[in-house]
Amino acid sequence: MVRENPTASLASLASGQSFALTGGTVILEDGSQSASDIIVGADGRVVAVEPFLDTSSCGACVDIAGMLVTPGFLDAHQHLDKTGVLRFTPNPSGTLQGAREAFAKYARTAGPDDIHKRATRTVERCLSRGTTAIRSHINVDKDAGFHGIETLAGVRDAEKDRITLQLVAFMTPHPGQDFDWLGKNIDGAVALADAVGGTPAVSEDPPRYLDILFSAAVKAGKPVDLHLDEHLNAGVHLLDAALDRVERFDMRGRTVFSHISVLSALPRRDFQRIAQRMLDLDVGAVTLPAANLYLQGRDYEMLPPRGLTRVAELHRMGVTIATASDNIQDPFVPTGSGDMLEIARWTLLAGHLRGDELSAAHHMITTAPARLMGLGKDYGLKAGARADFVVTDCIDTDTLVAGGPDRAFVFSKGRLVSQTATETIREKEDA
Template sequence: MCADRRKLSFDIANGRRALLLSGGLVIRDGGTAERADILIGARGRIDSVGPDLQAGPETDRVDVSSMLISPGFVDMHQHLDKTGVLPFTPNPSGTLQGAREAFAKYARTAGPEDITRRASRTMQRCLSRGTTAIRSHVNVDKDARFHGIEALARLRDEWRDRISLQLVAFMMAHPGQDYDWLGANIDAAVALGDVVGGTPAVAEDPDRYIDMLFAAAARAGKPVDLHLDEHLDPASLHFDTALDCVERYGMQGRTVFSHVSVLSAMPRAGFERIMQRMIDLDVGAVTLPAANLYLQGRDSQTLPPRGLTRVAELMRGGVVIATASDNIQDPFVPTGSGDLLEIARWTLLAGHLMADELSAAHRLITTAPARLMGLGEDYGIRAGAWADLVLTDCADTDRLVAGGADHMQVLSRGRLVSESAVALAQPETLRVAERV
């Protein structure tokens, strides 16, 4: 018989034995939850999922019948090279261009040690809040050079047993950028990264720039994740150029458009045409509510826009869409804790989802980004996947998203890496204190 223990604890979970989580309420891919056991092998992968699982003598059984179990959260759009620089990068205009200029100035002096320290702190905070996979865009240009992507490539290796980290070689084409420099350095940057990215809206020659990015991705056999039309000007669009490149370079199912804020400012017919092309070419989308709420619409004289894309319509229309943190405590977004449940709530509220779509908001931080990142069979609560799990005291998925947990445990690769709980004073303790 396996060893029977009542509670999941650090000493049990982090031993070198197999682990049986018994009787938890398991969230499946569709968002529904069902009672099941989860057997985790000694190497950190799920061996099996189902009712009344049997385990051998070298297995610790723990009772998790009071817990809701979710797959780990997936934050597929961050900027770990920028995280935590807010005290050093003032952005008095509060605009996107002001933030770009502030970071570009800082990037000229930010060394690898500084980037590593700040990124490690944010990754630890994200992990403690349930995030077990991150995709980070990392600036590569004449200001940042290769400092960020080299430092984060080292962290990707150092953290591989805790967080699945993907790096986007974010080839910046800000005004004045030297295209010869980009052309000479893009392949080396892409070799260090896992994905190719950029921001066409600020390029001096957007069509040439977009083609350069897709061509480099095709040469390296890597996917594309663009910051596409992160603005609210419907007269300035780059969707068709990017979608044409998806077709020409055979990047269907391997391309993501992040932000796409301008879709909310377009007439419906134009939006629906672009949405259908995205569906036909299997192009995903990522909304970034924190950045777009903060940066967009500051010049509006009446009713400032929310700045997000058409989240609800994209999701209901069939586009695979995720939500993510974007920047954390820097000139682009001065706030942020690495809590994806908080971002899911912001998305539901600012994106005009409905109260009966709380479970859909959960998918925006789990299965949808996992698909867009290509995590495949390594992700989810299924046999063969990594045991990256979030256990909470919530009754169901809706309540997890709506209000969060009072007690949370995070497993990464089958090991308990974080536990947090709200501790309340008992009434009798309070009465004693009053008498004193």
Template sequence: MHTVIGARQGGARRALLLRGCRIAGEIAAEAGRDILVGENGRIARIGSRLDVGPDVAVVEVRGALISPGFVDVHQHLDKTGVLRFTPNPSGTLQGAREAFAEYARKAPEEDVTRRAARTMARCLGRGTTAIRSHINVDKDAGFNGINALARLRSEWADRLTLQIVAFMTPHPNQDLAWLESNIDAAVEQADAVGGTPAVAEDPIRYLDILFAAAKRHGRPIDLHLDEHLNPERPLFDAVFERVRKFGLQGRTVLGHASVLSALPRTEFERIRDRMIDLDIAVVTLPAANLYLQGRSHDMLPPRGLTRVAELIRSGVAIATASDNIQDPFVPTGSGDMLEIARWTLLAGHLRGDELATAYDMITKIPARMMNLGADYGIREGAWADLVISDCEDVSALVSAGPDCMQVLAKGRPIAAPAFPAMAAICALENVP
């Protein structure tokens, strides 16, 4: 696939017809479909050999695979790209928390904005069109991060869907009274309420603060829950009690849930069944859990992930996501959700015949968690957030990835990053 899509003339948006598509998830017999993208950036029609007028730009995609944009349902854009400034010699979760807290005390909003925008651009260029980001709000970071991301959410709305989680972060000696007195101002700017109860000095009171604020503001809950491997201190039952009390069934997401892999099977199954009953979703973060967990084990160090395969095969809605990108929590990361899907399949003990399951974990499953609704997917009326690739099917998209790819964000083509000097070198060799 060598066509470069251009949907604008003289800076004006044009309607665009993608002719000859293979739509992800449809059977091979339905190859040769057409997708009409309207001037408003939404999918206007889907059909075969659609008849369009002369004002519509027609691009023959010659059987290219069309996927909806990828969804990264758990990132930390306020932390992204700070690795060189935040050493974490221990490689542990606590070491990472302390390193970033020190940096956050002096980092201005402009610093957060610059780093976050760079990572958002890299994610978008690799096919991610929706991100939910947890943003620290505490005595160290104050409101710098959430203010910066609220502005970026507005500025990028024409090309990327960004949701903000007010991540009310507890630290030792930062009493919960500060979080309680500031949570309403934070949640007013946010799309969800989050936190990490396992490290709070009083996790029960802390959970009450978070859930009460979510109820007051009509926001969903998105927690970092039990990001550890100590079977003696899980907090699932405390969360379940509050989900029911505050009526947040179907509106609660639990990130990490690593401790489930350390619990006896009977206890895991009891917790799993409560999750299904309360319609609670889970996000696994393989990069962070592989890197941070299990460092104290002298023999057979654990992978640190939750029970990914068992949860998804049992009907629990479970997605996978990047978590941190190039910071003390995860020193690597490119913003490529296909890479994360591969890590999840390998580290989460999915099988080779479950590549399509890993694909669902970066598309439709996290889209439901973010409540993107009819705006998402390859359907009439949805935003034309599309990944166009030369892959045979979604299994090939995950297993090997594309050789050629084009991203459309709300109907507009996203140019692949280019190294300017390369144009001159290619010209010397007459390389097209």
């Protein structure tokens, strides 16, 4: 142990050995912070998180006093089959429909090797920035076929010791959708996935489409994660129809509504009624600030809306709400680095959270998505959990979210997988 240089000691931890981190500040599951020691077993699981632990049996011990330890960041909604195709898929309109059409055209020619290369590159970039789990929606339709979900299932299985990947079978409807094709293929797609998804707003028969999705989920014993009402037309929404199916198919606590941009366009009374139904049925929400800021409101001549759902109000009402990247460098979102702290900041600013709610933004990239993804006891800084965490030079949660670290060490399953540092170089002045 080198007390004067804890970062050097962190970088020298060997894979496959037990170790202890002592004296650091730990962000706990309830968002509180505690000066605690952490012991990680050789199996990559957390053994204990408490002050003043006996670390004599550990293979290595590093004093990280003055450093902050956060659970790994979680990206609860990505599209790894689409990532990195921006230069191949122009979207001159900048609209959601323009993006759909651009990718649908590209998907007809995107083979497994192409998908694998782009997806693994994004996964590595996300991991290097502290993201230790991703839920990705993968198109399954007549254009994309099964190429995406089969390829990503292989990536998920190959990378399971480095990052947790969950796949959503995103049964994408198009104009002229053949429901017979959907019915024949959905079970095969869901078998490869970890959840069932779709986008009812663009289906030609939303009630029938929703029934197919929920039925397949119940049959397979898997959760539902919908792209729901990603628009600002208050006169047309499917929130009640989807909530009715949560109740009818008994999918309480196993359903997520992503986007739900239309909630921001509804009168407050209507919003409050729907939000209360979500709360009563334990339906979670995911906001995607990058996509909704970019794609929504382009046809408004004055004061274009932000396009997000009612982030702050859902959070304050107690609805479990996470924030996520959505798309990274494709026709839906031309930017993106895989940095969830960046997404947390966008959410705080665009979602009208307050300056005293920085910890809420942290919650939306850690414990909230962990709940929505069903990670349970496997996640967090607690005994028995997978040792996925990030050690930074920040002093507290607010500092971490507000500006980010200058030094960060990412651990996945107890192994150091990334280290970054920002250094300022000064020229020596002549004496």
